[in-house]
Amino acid sequence: MFEEGRELKAKLGADKVCDFTLGNPDLEPPPRFKEALAAAVQDPRPGLHAYMPNAGLPETRRALAEHLGRVHQLPFGADDLILTVGAAGALNVILKTILDPGDEVVVLAPYFVEYLTYVDNHGGVAKVAETDENFQIDLNRLAAALGPKTRAVIINSPNNPTGQVYEAATLAELGRLLAAHSARQGRPVYLVADEPYRRIVYDNLPVPSIFAAYPDTVLATSFSKDLSIPGERLGYAAVSPRASGRSELAGGMVLANRILGFVNAPALMQRVVVDLTEVCVDIAPYARRREIFCQILQQSGYEFFQPKGAFYLFPKAPGGDDLAFVALLKEENILAVPGRGFGRAGHFRLAFCVPEAVIERAAPGFARAFKRLG
Numbered sequence: 001m002f003e004e005g006r007e008l009k010a011k012l013g014a015d016k017v018c019d020f021t022l023g024n025p026d027l028e029p030p031p032r033f034k035e036a037l038a039a040a041v042q043d044p045r046p047g048l049h050a051y052m053p054n055a056g057l058p059e060t061r062r063a064l065a066e067h068l069g070r071v072h073q074l075p076f077g078a079d080d081l082i083l084t085v086g087a088a089g090a091l092n093v094i095l096k097t098i099l100d101p102g103d104e105v106v107v108l109a110p111y112f113v114e115y116l117t118y119v120d121n122h123g124g125v126a127k128v129a130e131t132d133e134n135f136q137i138d139l140n141r142l143a144a145a146l147g148p149k150t151r152a153v154i155i156n157s158p159n160n161p162t163g164q165v166y167e168a169a170t171l172a173e174l175g176r177l178l179a180a181h182s183a184r185q186g187r188p189v190y191l192v193a194d195e196p197y198r199r200i201v202y203d204n205l206p207v208p209s210i211f212a213a214y215p216d217t218v219l220a221t222s223f224s225k226d227l228s229i230p231g232e233r234l235g236y237a238a239v240s241p242r243a244s245g246r247s248e249l250a251g252g253m254v255l256a257n258r259i260l261g262f263v264n265a266p267a268l269m270q271r272v273v274v275d276l277t278e279v280c281v282d283i284a285p286y287a288r289r290r291e292i293f294c295q296i297l298q299q300s301g302y303e304f305f306q307p308k309g310a311f312y313l314f315p316k317a318p319g320g321d322d323l324a325f326v327a328l329l330k331e332e333n334i335l336a337v338p339g340r341g342f343g344r345a346g347h348f349r350l351a352f353c354v355p356e357a358v359i360e361r362a363a364p365g366f367a368r369a370f371k372r373l374g
């Protein structure tokens with residue numbers, strides 16, 4: 001998609017193409033990030049660019065443990081956290097630690113497509129469970145996907161690509177389901193919560209604590225969206241203080257960070273974020289774009305779920321064939337991603353981390369494409 005978009009932009013001019021394919025935040029990092037970065041660069045102390053413990057800088061781990069303690073009301077310690085190369089690094093570190101070859105990992109469709117490759121990276125087998133028509137967890141389907149080899153379930157809320165946020169009651173039921181399955185199997189099924197969009201939510205919606213729902217939970221997250229710094233590659237994994245095998249799990253993850261070749265997460269960024277654990281980019285522009293985009297799609301007749309969080313829309317493809325519809329949009333110089341790439345054909349994804357003007361410019365094209373196939 002990325003290459004096709006580049007070609008089309010080279011042919012027609014970038015201002016003629018409305019590209020909604022990439023979840024690459026376009027907002028500048030908050031001013032406090034830039035100030036902290038400037039200060040970190042000027043810091044005269046020696047040794048700041050050296051190797052460090054594989055888990056990361058102790059002061060950054062402590063600051064993040066305090067942050068998690070405040071958010072989740074649980075006694076996180078610095079040793080529960082491992083600084084990683086983005087949420088992607090955290091997911092790989094977690095899966096490397098918990099999976100034996102042939103272990104199964106349940107992922108919920110529609111899913112962030114990389115989950116399939118990450119599970120495969122570590123000898124695991126992904127089992128897909130569909131969410132319901134509102135993209136909420138379907139506990140019956142999830143239960144049906146659990147088996148004797150299930151080692152983990154990955155959930156992602158706020159969700160890419162759907163924008164859904166899971167409710168506390170659903171998470172509590174999920175917790176009960178996993179606890180019962182773990183007890184039957186005699187080993188824990190880990191709940192891996194991928195939460196890089198936790199702070200990108202609209203209408204002040206609270207995002208329930210996943211740690212409250214289930215003890216054997218491991219968090220994967222990052223600063224990529226919060227601080228709008230995905231290229232700087234900083235994230236972390238955190239083990240619940242209530243997890244069985246808490247310290248073995250954390251120890252395994254430290255080793256995994258090393259032997260996967262990450263060694264440690266970027267040092268400069270770890271020093272920058274140490275005082276920014278409560279800072280987030282101003283999400284007002286995302287909220288405005290969400291409003292405008294939803295209005296445009298609604299006026300043209302599209303069926304879609306209004307995202308509660310993250311910065312994606314996942315409408316139904318008029319006519320039902322997502323590939324055909326995405327091709328039709330391309331004729332209007334609008335680029336979108338077919339839903340089948342996320343495990344749900346018949347939909348398409350639009351990322352609204354692009355300027356409002358691009359969204360507004362695409363309105364007539366969306367209307368024309370709908371009329372042709374709607």
Ligand SMILES: Cc1ncc(COP(=O)(O)O)c(C=O)c1O
Pocket residue numbers: 023085086087088089112156159160194196221222223224230234235
């Ligand atoms: C659901 C989800 N998980 C993980 C990631 C990876 O995040 P990071 O860039 O912090 O590695 C992304 C990136 O878009 C994502 O959408």
